[in-house]
Every structure is written in C-alpha cells, then in structure tokens.
Amino acid sequence: MLFIDPENTPDFKRSLFNAIVAPRPIGWISTMGPEGSVNLAPFSHFNLVSTAPPVVIFSCNAPADRHEKDSITNVRATGEFVTNLVTWELREPMNISSLDAPYGIDEFELAGLDKAPSRKVRPPRVACSPASMECKLLRIVQIEPQRPGDTVSNVVFGLVVGIHLDPAFVDPDGRFDVARTMPLTRLGGNQYASVGPLVDLARPSPRHD
Template identity: 60%
Template sequence: MYIETSDPTYKTSLFNAIVAPRPIGWISTLDETGAPNLAPFSYFNGMSATPPMVMFACNQPADRDEKDTLNNVRRTGEFVANLATYALREEMNGSSVTVPHGVDEFELVGLAKGASRCVKAPRVAASPVAMECRLLRVVDFEPEAAGDRRSSVVFGRVLALHIDDAYLDEAGRFDMLKARPLARLGGFTYLAVGDVFEMGRPKVAAG
C-alpha cells in the first residue's frame, strides 16, 4: 500500500493506529475566573529530563476557536499533567466528553481535586503521579490544505512531582506495572502497561 496524505482516501485513523501507543496526558487547568477544567490528550510525551519538560498537542475543535484547556494554558501560563491509569480509565474517558465552557469535569466524573503547590491548577488526587507545569511556549501550526485544522503544541517545564508512595518500590523507582498507565492506539482502542523488560545500552560498539 502506498498513499499520500493529500489523497482523499487517506484516513487520519490509519495514522493514529500506526503512531502508537501514545501516552495520554490528562491535563488539568483553571480559567482566568478560577473554574477548573480536565481533559485527556493522546498526543502527549516527555521532551527532556534535564530540564524536565513535557508536551501535549491538540487540534482546533469543530465547535469553537480552541479547546478550553489550550485557552486556559495561554491565559494562565500553567497546567498539571496527571497520569491516566487503568484504574482511572472510566474517569479519564468520561472527562473527554464535549461540554459547554465552565463545566467542571472533575465533578462531572466524580474525581476529587488535589491541591498543587507551585501552580494554581488542581491535580487529580487519585492519580499516582501529577506533574505541575509552567508554560514555556505554544507553537501553532496553521492549516495548509483543505481539511486541515489548526494544531497547537504546548510545551511546559515540570516544576514539581506529586508521586503516591504506594507506587514506589524499595529502591525508590516508580512501579509502572502497579500503576498501569494508559496509552492510546487507533480508534477507540487503548492499552495498559503489561509486560516490561530491561535492555541495557551497549558499552562498546558491535564489530
């Protein structure tokens, strides 16, 4: 199969299924009036450990100029990235519903808010990990072809981590198998972390 992305038969679902699994960034923010917002983003990842940075990306929605999360981040300069896990899968999915501006997704899906320390935005109290972030920049990519929507990539510096001690092993390492973070595949398909293995980096080049 060969297909160019400008071809009318090209489907974004095919791209999403290939570029996978993708970690889910469960992003909590406040608007300028202090109203909370919580939404999952399947284009999310860490960018660097030194300095610690994360990113998430979103497309312009069909019903408004931009998503509430993005608008909040632009206006307040901060957000919290919460770890979406298998145990919280229903709440994560429920928080993705399209609702009018000002609706509190925490209350909508029955999640308690946890206080942050470096930013004002709340965190998901039940999540094993929450990362308080300061906005570094937003990069907007404007449409180039028919059918395109504006895509915005948000970069944030991690200021602080909230880690539930129950998910740390005796050596102080985060237990991924216990937390079972969620990742997005194609369509409505997800996976949770299962088998893991270690593979050390070679010290001497082969040959």
C-alpha cells in the same frame, strides 16, 4: 506494501496516524481559567521531550465548534497546567472527562473525581492519580493548516516545576514503578490498552577491539 500519499488521497483518514503511532501515553491535563473555573481533559498527543530541563508537551487540533480547546485557552491565559497519570482503573472517569462540555463545566465533578491542591501552580491535581506533574508554560507553537481539510494545531510546551507521587509506587531506591500502576495508553480509534510483557534491555557497551 500499501503506499498512501496524504496530499493526493481525497478520502485520506487522519485517524491512520493515531493507529500507527501507538501506543500513546495519555496526558490528563487539568487547567484553571482566569476566572477560577476548572477543566480536566485527556490528550493522547502527549509526551516527555526533555529531562534537563524537564519538559512535557501536549497538543490538539482545533475543534469544529470553536477556535481552540478549553485546555489551550486556559493555559494561554494563566500559563499553568498539571498532567495526571491515567491508570487502567481510571479509564472510565478519564473517558467521561473527554466529554465536549461547554466552557466552565467542571469535568472533575462530571467524572466523580476528587481534587487535590497543587503546590506551585493554581490548577488542582486528580487526587487518585498516582503521579502528577505541575507545569509552567514555556511556549505554545501553532501549526498552521497545510492543505484543505486541515485545522490549526497547538503544541503546548510545559516546564515541570513539581512532581507528586503516590509512595505506594516508589521503590526503596526512589524509582517510580510505573508498570505496577498499569498506565492506560491510547491505540487507534476507541481502543485503549495497558502494559503487556516487560523486558529489561541494557544499553550495549561500545566495542574495544
């Protein structure tokens, strides 16, 4: 078994973490600046961390050309964001929206995406996404560099205050059929994938001897 010590490996590649912790859901985060500019960017460091209360997170390391990503700057200023589910069919516009564009550039327009209004927050939704969640900022946790070569990382915690679902993917029992949406996931490097074989596994019942 190969062992790697990140602290004592000069040429350690951080991308290894992304390849090991995979597949990862993609948070397609739409935000709005205080002056009204709109931003849309995908984050593969994204997940649900609590259901009661409903809380999601997304995070990223600081880019090389500025102190933090535009999405973080907007959330810090306004306290709001929207997560939009990325499907397999939306992989190309998602990729276009990952362009490192100057602040104020509207990635919705770059990717040819229509906006849909939110109900309880200002940032718009991706109209063609089958599921979007409106979020209010709870806190931003900053992870400081631990060793040479590290950058600051910001972890954004958001309280879900509204959910938009495409009725075509909601079954008669009110459950969201996520498998039919074919959600896009991030693997290592530039690799992406969607769902494969599915299996239902019921939680084991406790034994009563």
